[in-house]
Amino acid sequence: MNDLDLTRLLAGKAAVVTGGGQGIGRGHCLHLAAAGASVMVNDLDAERAATVVHEIEAAGGKAIGSQADIGSRAGAERLIADCVSAFGAIDILVNNAGNLRDRSFLKCTDEEFDAVWRVHVKGTFWCAQAAALRMKTQGHGGAIVNTTSGAHFGSFGQTAYSAAKGAIASMTYTWATELAKEGIRVNAIGPLGSTGMSDTYKGDKPAAVADWIDPALNGPMVVFLCSHLAGHVSGQIFGTGGERISHMVQPHYGKTLIRPGGWTLEEIVRYFNLHLPQEFGAFGILGKPYPFHDGVRPRGAEA
Numbered sequence: 001m002n003d004l005d006l007t008r009l010l011a012g013k014a015a016v017v018t019g020g021g022q023g024i025g026r027g028h029c030l031h032l033a034a035a036g037a038s039v040m041v042n043d044l045d046a047e048r049a050a051t052v053v054h055e056i057e058a059a060g061g062k063a064i065g066s067q068a069d070i071g072s073r074a075g076a077e078r079l080i081a082d083c084v085s086a087f088g089a090i091d092i093l094v095n096n097a098g099n100l101r102d103r104s105f106l107k108c109t110d111e112e113f114d115a116v117w118r119v120h121v122k123g124t125f126w127c128a129q130a131a132a133l134r135m136k137t138q139g140h141g142g143a144i145v146n147t148t149s150g151a152h153f154g155s156f157g158q159t160a161y162s163a164a165k166g167a168i169a170s171m172t173y174t175w176a177t178e179l180a181k182e183g184i185r186v187n188a189i190g191p192l193g194s195t196g197m198s199d200t201y202k203g204d205k206p207a208a209v210a211d212w213i214d215p216a217l218n219g220p221m222v223v224f225l226c227s228h229l230a231g232h233v234s235g236q237i238f239g240t241g242g243e244r245i246s247h248m249v250q251p252h253y254g255k256t257l258i259r260p261g262g263w264t265l266e267e268i269v270r271y272f273n274l275h276l277p278q279e280f281g282a283f284g285i286l287g288k289p290y291p292f293h294d295g296v297r298p299r300g301a302e303a
């Protein structure tokens with residue numbers, strides 16, 4: 001550790017950060033550059049991307065801006081191709097860009113759902129596929145960091161966003177499995193930070209984000225995950241930001257009841273309440289105790 005120069009941890013690596021012009025993505029760009037990576041700062045907003053490029057250059061780092069829209073296959077492919085032309089390779093991809101169209105489920109429109117799905121899910125899919133194909137050709141592996149959120153546990157008013165973040169978590173697990181043979185590691189973070197996006201959140205704020213949190217505090221963990229120091233880490237999700245690094249436990253089957261020959265309806269009625277409701281644990285993004293033990297009924301209806 002003593003002779004490890006962290007300012008050269010990613011020296012010689014080429015990185016792309018989507019949505020890097022502000023907020024959490026800006027922090028990733030600054031930290032990746034400070035660790036020696038050449039950084040392609042992507043953002044729909046070219047001016048914001050240029051500002052981050054200048055910040056990196058002023059600190060002695062190397063960066064280029066890209067205005068590609070990652071919410072289209074053409075934009076995503078152009079972004080990765082531009083990184084390769086500028087820096088000769090792509091070694092690191094941080095899928096960070098995101099948008100919101102918060103609306104309660106019964107009012108959520110197709111347009112709102114599609115807008116969120118296109119940027120988060122398809123944007124992540126398109127960028128990662130283009131990057132991984134190139135990493136495979138290069139032959140020396142790579143690192144992909146996706147961005148999910150505790151919203152995928154369930155988040156009031158965020159049907160599209162929670163669905164998108166759940167899909168990103170699932171893609172992370174699947175890609176880690178498929179890309180290991182190419183030496184490509186795939187992890188994700190569920191970040192925290194006070195940003196343009198967090199300002200628009202209408203639900204109860206998790207205690208962790210009630211105060212201002214520097215969005216750049218997510219960057220060091222992203223650098224670590226992208227470095228050889230995390231060569232043994234893939235298919236993992238970490239809650240980052242603020243003062244925490246939290247390992248997100250992969251969903252898995254819990255208590256399991258086995259009945260040879262299968263379960264009849266009669267037996268389910270007999271055994272379900274004896275064995276399973278006690279297993280219903282923390283629920284939703286706020287991690288509240290399971291709220292429905294007394295039943296779910298229309299407002300005002302008698303218990």
Ligand SMILES: NC(=O)c1ccc[n+]([C@@H]2O[C@H](COP(=O)([O-])OP(=O)(O)OC[C@H]3O[C@@H](n4cnc5c(N)ncnc54)[C@H](O)[C@@H]3O)[C@@H](O)[C@H]2O)c1
Binds near residue numbers: 043044194
């Ligand atoms: N802020 C939080 O506390 C929080 C919590 C959980 C997850 N996240 C996730 O972290 C990521 C960054 O969020 P943020 O809070 O910094 O948001 P932000 O709105 O401040 O920044 C997002 C950036 O993405 C860019 N962008 C949007 N669509 C794009 C596209 N099609 N192509 C290129 N760039 C595009 C925007 O221009 C913007 O600069 C998002 O994926 C978000 O869902 C944030």
